[in-house]
Amino acid sequence: xxxxxxxxxxxxxxxxxxxxxxxxxxxxxxxxxxxxxxxxxxxxxxxxxxxxxxxxxxxxxxxxxxxxxxxxxxxxxxxxxxxxxxxxxxxxxxxxxxxxxxxxxxxxxxxxxxxxxxxxxxxxxxxxxxxxxxxxxxxxxxxxxxxxxxxxxxxxxxxxxxxxxxxxxxxxxxxxxxxxxxxx
Amino acid sequence: xxxxxxxxxxxxxxxxxxxxxxxxxxxxxxxxxxxxxxxxxxxxxxxxxxxxxxxxxxxxxxxxxxxxxxxxxxxxxxxxxxxxxxxxxxxxxxxxxxxxxxxxxxxxxxxxxxxxxxxxxxxxxxxxxxxxxxxxxxxxxxxxxxxxxxxxxxxxxxxxxxxxxxxxxxxxxxxxxxxxxxxx
DNA sequence: CCGATATATATCAGATCGATATAATATTCG
DNA sequence: CGAATATTATATCGATCTGATATATATCGG
Numbered sequence: 001x002x003x004x005x006x007x008x009x010x011x012x013x014x015x016x017x018x019x020x021x022x023x024x025x026x027x028x029x030x031x032x033x034x035x036x037x038x039x040x041x042x043x044x045x046x047x048x049x050x051x052x053x054x055x056x057x058x059x060x061x062x063x064x065x066x067x068x069x070x071x072x073x074x075x076x077x078x079x080x081x082x083x084x085x086x087x088x089x090x091x092x093x094x095x096x097x098x099x100x101x102x103x104x105x106x107x108x109x110x111x112x113x114x115x116x117x118x119x120x121x122x123x124x125x126x127x128x129x130x131x132x133x134x135x136x137x138x139x140x141x142x143x144x145x146x147x148x149x150x151x152x153x154x155x156x157x158x159x160x161x162x163x164x165x166x167x168x169x170x171x172x173x174x175x176x177x178x179x180x181x182x183x184x
Numbered sequence: 185x186x187x188x189x190x191x192x193x194x195x196x197x198x199x200x201x202x203x204x205x206x207x208x209x210x211x212x213x214x215x216x217x218x219x220x221x222x223x224x225x226x227x228x229x230x231x232x233x234x235x236x237x238x239x240x241x242x243x244x245x246x247x248x249x250x251x252x253x254x255x256x257x258x259x260x261x262x263x264x265x266x267x268x269x270x271x272x273x274x275x276x277x278x279x280x281x282x283x284x285x286x287x288x289x290x291x292x293x294x295x296x297x298x299x300x301x302x303x304x305x306x307x308x309x310x311x312x313x314x315x316x317x318x319x320x321x322x323x324x325x326x327x328x329x330x331x332x333x334x335x336x337x338x339x340x341x342x343x344x345x346x347x348x349x350x351x352x353x354x355x356x357x358x359x360x361x362x363x364x365x366x367x368x
Numbered sequence: 369c370c371g372a373t374a375t376a377t378a379t380c381a382g383a384t385c386g387a388t389a390t391a392a393t394a395t396t397c398g
Numbered sequence: 399c400g401a402a403t404a405t406t407a408t409a410t411c412g413a414t415c416t417g418a419t420a421t422a423t424a425t426c427g428g
């Protein structure tokens with residue numbers, strides 16, 4: 001999904017400013033599977049306004065730090081529906097953590113274990129964030145997604161906690177093979 | 185990780201051409217947590233060569249479709265180690281599937297269920313791809329990562345298979361409330 | 369009242385993405 | 399054999415995205 005569709009989706013819940021859209025995207029559930037900055041949002045809103053997909057109202061007189069409220073038009077609503085109906089393109093994950101772990105043999109064992117501990121802490125935070133955000137019971141999709149998120153984070157966390165000590169043993173055995181050699 | 189680091193990491197296994205680097209990144213384990221196109225790889229290799237991080241040899245005479253082999257230098261190796269030692273920046277996931285699912289209430293129930301079925305098929309393919317790629321037993325990190333991948337895909341797959349029918353029921357109940365109204 | 373933080377918009381250089389161009393070799397199949 | 403197709407291989411380009419930065423006011427606690 002490009003930034004324009006992201007904006008349309010947030011605006012489908014009600015009119016908002018660019019800043020408010022960004023804040024919404026930073027929180028669950030959106031923050032769990034997308035990410036966008038102001039540098040993408042403002043140009044996208046400008047384009048959507050030019051295309052007639054949103055109606056932009058300037059609130060400069062009342063509000064001091066000039067604020068632009070964007071509201072979905074019928075054109076915008078049908079655009080959103082069209083985008084959502086497309087077959088979703090494959091997930092795109094960029095994980096420095098997993099990439100580093102793959103090359104962990106090049107690094108000091110302690111550093112690798114530190115990174116895993118940090119990741120465990122992050123996942124705990126994410127999981128409690130997801131659990132704190134109860135889905136609306138009247139939306140079957142939101143409930144389904146909520147369960148999927150809990151399963152995902154819970155599963156990864158469980159694996160890391162269970163296998164950390166084994167990895168620590170294996171790494172130390174590999175990096176200090178003197179004891180092994182002595183045992184042979 | 186930027187594309188330059190990605191290239192250095194692949195080259196740490198041995199010299200390769202840009203095309204070969206792309207092919208390596210397209211397969212497990214790399215393809216599971218990154219993605220890059222030629223449009224990023226070729227400029228990155230050019231820059232790395234200029235910076236002295238890789239040594240580029242032109243194989244035009246022997247090979248007919250001109251081929252450039254890039255080999256890691258000491259400078260490149262130390263750059264890679266330095267990049268891997270940094271605290272990894274947070275994961276970045278962009279999932280059209282999860283995004284669409286979140287807004288599934290706007291779509292026809294059948295379309296949502298179709299997308300879930302397609303996702304199940306994709307995850308099955310990914311999982312068997314991961315399982316087919318046995319990690320080197322002498323690399324504790326690779327073994328650890330392999331287990332993590334299986335846990336992740338297996339867990340998500342399991343959730344989707346178990347909860348699909350409940351979602352189907354809930355969606356139909358919500359979209360066709362006539363029976364419900366009749367029951368009241 | 370001052371400083372820190374939150375609200376709010378905007379821009380810009382650099383990186384990335386996806387498509388496309390080009391071209392020789394290798395393979396497949398009637 | 400020869401034609402069609404796939405694979406190997408490099409390169410570029412516009413559109414988009416990223417991350418940082420600039421700017422200005424409002425608000426809240428000390």
